[in-house]
Amino acid sequence: MMYVSPLPYYYYLPLYLLNDYGPTRPLPPVDPEFFRQSANESKTLMKQANMVLNQISESKDFSTHLMEAAQRSDFEEVKRLIHSIGVSSDVDIHFTPDSFRLTFKSKIAAKDCCRLTIALRW
Numbered sequence: 656m657m658y659v660s661p662l663p664y665y666y667y668l669p670l671y672l673l674n675d676y677g678p679t680r681p682l683p684p685v686d687p688e689f690f691r692q693s694a695n696e697s698k699t700l701m702k703q704a705n706m707v708l709n710q711i712s713e714s715k716d717f718s719t720h721l722m723e724a725a726q727r728s729d730f731e732e733v734k735r736l737i738h739s740i741g742v743s744s745d746v747d748i749h750f751t752p753d754s755f756r757l758t759f760k761s762k763i764a765a766k767d768c769c770r771l772t773i774a775l776r777w
Contacts, residue, residue, distance in 0.1 A: 693768040700759040700771040703744045707757060708773065710740045722777060725750040753777070 711718045717736065724732035733748055737757070747758040759771045 689763065689766075689768070692763050696761045696763060697769045697771060700744055700761055700769060703742050703746075703759055704757065704771055704773050706740055706742060707737060711775075721755075725755065726752075 711721065717740075721733060721736050724736060730748070733750065734746075737746060737748060745760045745762075747760065749756040749758075754774060754776050756772060756774045759773075760767065761769050
């Protein structure tokens, strides 16, 4: 005996597939303002990250001091070195014996809007 469903087949599909196969819930109108502000704020984070990358790649002294401080697990010195080149963004700094990771963060009106993570090997 074969089972026959009392509902049409599109009731069993995921919601993202229903647009072409059946009714969907109405979507609210989009407001791109926060999205645009987030993109603009991300450009600022990219400038800050570029400053750090330029300093590391162009200054052997700076990169040596940074690596030595990380090797000693001197988090405050690593943070001081990063901010000494003019970084004003909020930055999470993580380092291991193999890698160095910076996550630049920003907020708009007290809401997290964007993050930019740079991960480097050493």
